[in-house]
Amino acid sequence: MSGELAPGETLVESEIGAQLGVSKTPVREALRLLAGSGLVTMSTYKGASVRVIDAEVAYAVYDLRAMLEPEAVRRAVENGADFSEARHVLGEVASGTGAADRAHASQTNRLFHRALYAECGNPLMVEILDGLRDQAALITVTGWGISPTWKGEAAEHLAILNAAEQGNAKQAEHLLRKHITDFIDRVAFELPGERAGDDKGVR
Template identity: 65%
Template sequence: MYDRAGTLPASRTDFVLESIKEAILHGKLKPGQALVESELAATLNVSKTPVREALKTLAGSGLVVMSPYRGATVRVVDAEMAASVYDVRLLLEPEALRRAVQRRADFSEARAALDDTGDLARRSLANRRFHRALYAGCGNPLMVEVLDGLRDRTALITVAGWGLCPTWEAEDAEHRAILVVAEEGFADEAADLLRRHVQTFADRVAEELPDVVR
């Protein structure tokens, strides 16, 4: 049981966790789809125990919903969920970037992510890498931890938004503009551009997504 890099995962639970997460974020497991422990265990060639533990972890990160009546299901992305996630991002992420620029952080990972294109799944991963590279050097580990905690939910929302109406080209242009200003050392300007970038996507997603709670 090896991962795609050909190395043995740290544990069966880690392997199962990453496999299910990847399937959700790549759209192989659809929003609202039931996650049956026995079926997942058979697919991944493991017992039900690591599947159960993985589903609990994914529920904690917001990708899975646990119900005493329906069991585990893939979270349905709705306007309320998106608003909550983007509310926190808009409060923290631009400020984290401003601080990273002031600290003259290294943005080479962000630049590398810009050139990583491909299908929906690959673009989603590149988008995650880019945004994390912007705030990772802010100098506040707790701020980084909070933003890292939103990454899975953000990715789920982003994939849903692109599925409704792809805006890759516009977002790529915005990413490049943000990075140029950040690398030139203009902290406030970089923060403002990032805030507008995040807000624009949040507004579009709020209009497109169903306003339901599941």
């Protein structure tokens, strides 16, 4: 998430184990878990490597987010959800200027978004959105490296949260969907692969 390991960089179990002071066995298991969350790519011939985010992957993840997350937040608002946790983390969202700060901003961004949809009333919807969070976070950090817009996004977060706290479910849904699609439209054309002008169905 910090960019210390570059996209496509090979992850050698023995080297990582030496750096962390552990054997290769827990490293191998950790790499499998990271592969399952979409952060690491496993190859029979090349082994493990850092996931390369291209436009196709980014559009696929954000397409699903744009369909599910705004709906989940609409339901949470209509259910009278408590958004105090979202308000608590809002002050830390999208702060910082360096690569390490992007990683921190990404973590607080994850916490904020989850706090919005957690009480949607559908555990399966929450589980699916939780399953997207690692890949979405990697796309976010990659996108911020292209277009450092986290401070502007903090204002968008505030508007979404205000609408949710005021019980305006439709407005919160609309603002969140726009927040998600605007981000991918800003950064995807800079990623390798398909360009943002291609019809990927995010909207």
